[in-house]
Amino acid sequence: MTLLIACSVALLTSTRAPAYSVYIAAPRLTFVPSAARLHAICGPTSLACTAIRGTTFHGTCESRDGWHARVDVSFDPYTYLWLGYLLGKDVDVLTHEREHLRDIQTDATEYVRTLSMQTFHSQIDCETAMGQNGVRFEERLRRFAARSQADRQ
Ligand SMILES: [Zn+2]
Numbered sequence: 001m002t003l004l005i006a007c008s009v010a011l012l013t014s015t016r017a018p019a020y021s022v023y024i025a026a027p028r029l030t031f032v033p034s035a036a037r038l039h040a041i042c043g044p045t046s047l048a049c050t051a052i053r054g055t056t057f058h059g060t061c062e063s064r065d066g067w068h069a070r071v072d073v074s075f076d077p078y079t080y081l082w083l084g085y086l087l088g089k090d091v092d093v094l095t096h097e098r099e100h101l102r103d104i105q106t107d108a109t110e111y112v113r114t115l116s117m118q119t120f121h122s123q124i125d126c127e128t129a130m131g132q133n134g135v136r137f138e139e140r141l142r143r144f145a146a147r148s149q150a151d152r153q
Pocket of ligand 1: 096100149152
C-alpha cells in the first residue's frame, strides 16, 4: 500500500514539473603553456576565459490549455587557464570563471522558464516561435555572457 501511495504522489508531482530544462556540462579545463598563449586565446588583458560551445535548443510544442512548449537547452563551457595566473595570489580565476557561468545559467534559466510559460493560439504559432528562438539561442547566450562580463569584468 505504501508503495502505491508513493507512486500516485510521484505522478501528481510530475504533472506539475516545470516544462523546461537547462543543462550545462561540467566546464572542460584547458591549461595553456604560457601567458602569451592565453592572451592569444582570451584577449590581451585576460587572466582566463570561458568559451561556450555545443549549444542546443529543443522546443517541443504540446497542447494543454492552449499550446505550450517544453523547452530544453544545453551547452558546453570550455575554460582556458594558465597556471601562472591560476596560482596568482590576487584573483581566484577559477572561481571568477564559475561566477560568469552562474550568471549565464541564471539568465538562460529565466529566459527558458518564461518561454515555456507562453501560450500560443496554434501548433504552428508555437512551432514558428520555437524555430525563431532556436535560431537565436546562441546569440542570446552571447548577450548573457556579455552582460556577465560587463558586471564582473
Ligand atoms: Zn571575467
